[in-house]
Amino acid sequence: xxxxxxxxxxxxxAELLEYLxxxxxxxxxxxxxxxxxxxxxxxxLAWAMSDCSRFWSGSPMGGYFWxxxxxxxxxxxxxxxxxxxxxxxxECGDSTHVVGAEKVAIYADSYRExxxxxxxxxxxxxxxxxxxxxxxxxxxxxLIECNWIGQVAVILxxxxxxxxxxxxxILPW
Amino acid sequence: xxxxxxxxxxxxxxxxxxxxxxxARNLTRVTLETVPSPWASVRSxxxxxxxxxxxxxxxxxxxPRSPVADASPAAQLFKELADTWGRETRMExxxxxxxxxxxxxxxxxxxxPAVGLILERLREGPGHWFWALHAITGEDPAAxxxxxxxxxxxxxxxxxxxGYLPPLDP
Numbered sequence: 001x002x003x004x005x006x007x008x009x010x011x012x013x014a015e016l017l018e019y020l021x022x023x024x025x026x027x028x029x030x031x032x033x034x035x036x037x038x039x040x041x042x043x044x045l046a047w048a049m050s051d052c053s054r055f056w057s058g059s060p061m062g063g064y065f066w067x068x069x070x071x072x073x074x075x076x077x078x079x080x081x082x083x084x085x086x087x088x089x090x091e092c093g094d095s096t097h098v099v100g101a102e103k104v105a106i107y108a109d110s111y112r113e114x115x116x117x118x119x120x121x122x123x124x125x126x127x128x129x130x131x132x133x134x135x136x137x138x139x140x141x142x143l144i145e146c147n148w149i150g151q152v153a154v155i156l157x158x159x160x161x162x163x164x165x166x167x168x169x170i171l172p173w
Numbered sequence: 174x175x176x177x178x179x180x181x182x183x184x185x186x187x188x189x190x191x192x193x194x195x196x197a198r199n200l201t202r203v204t205l206e207t208v209p210s211p212w213a214s215v216r217s218x219x220x221x222x223x224x225x226x227x228x229x230x231x232x233x234x235x236x237p238r239s240p241v242a243d244a245s246p247a248a249q250l251f252k253e254l255a256d257t258w259g260r261e262t263r264m265e266x267x268x269x270x271x272x273x274x275x276x277x278x279x280x281x282x283x284x285x286p287a288v289g290l291i292l293e294r295l296r297e298g299p300g301h302w303f304w305a306l307h308a309i310t311g312e313d314p315a316a317x318x319x320x321x322x323x324x325x326x327x328x329x330x331x332x333x334x335x336g337y338l339p340p341l342d343p
């Protein structure tokens with residue numbers, strides 16, 4: 001195996017800022033940290049499911065992970081919500097931090113196509129895998145909203161004691 | 174199925190290369206096969222005369238890869254498209270959006286001459302090339318795999334077995 005290169009925070013940050021204007025906008029707090037190197041091995045949906053060994057995406061060919069009984073076309077909100085419902089989540093009101101609960105935020109465009117998913121970590125911040133770029137932790141769900149990510153459409157939550165889905169957890173760093 | 178001959182200008186460029194040079198540089202001639210298209214009435218930028226001319230130029234045989242391959246018009250076009258695609262899909266999170274990028278669709282439209290170039294790019298590093306490889310070749314050596322690294326290895330092995338890539342290092 002070829003070891004991953006060391007994390008170059010400045011380079012990762014520069015690339016993220018090209019796409020995510022709010023990260024440098026004081027109005028939104030500029031409160032985020034870079035947590036990994038860029039990689040294409042997994043995506044935001046996998047990361048929200050605590051799985052960084054696979055790329056969760058509907059596909060007509062091998063290489064990707066997707067539940068067999070869900071449609072592989074455009075991932076609309078209903079399909080992604082169903083995926084999280086099976087992992088013990090239910091819809092809840094907002095993105096505030098609730099001790100004893102974990103939340104996910106589903107981002108979509110105005111046509112209800114899901115573009116991104118973020119997961120709340122126990123300290124109340126949000127963990128996001130940004131496309132092929134780095135994982136980041138951000139203070140609020142609104143901080144990463146943009147044309148690429150869409151806007152928060154649904155917040156789901158579940159009790160923290162729900163076991164993780166049966167997937168391998170391999171940290172990338 | 175009808176086999177189209179290249180335009181006269183391209184024919185002369187092929188004929189101008191001595192047979193010995195063709196063998197030495199591992200060149201092969203590309204012809205395009207066409208089938209009636211349901212999209213025949215749709216105006217398509219990658220069906221333009223310019224695109225057909227570029228695709229019909231001399232390209233090196235897929236095996237083994239040589240410096241000539243890097244300089245061929247097909248290789249240059251592929252590089253332009255692949256770089257554009259990679260740059261403009263960095264923030265996409267789902268493979269259908271990654272594969273629907275216009276540059277990626279044009280790479281698929283290059284057809285068989287692009288297979289070796291895609292596999293070479295895939296050997297250099299990971300990337301979402303399986304959709305294009307499957308679309309062009311009809312093969313799926315990664316069927317049943319749900320991990321990108323394993324799928325990449327399966328496609329590279331397929332490339333070796335089909336003569337697109339030199340044998341992998343042990």
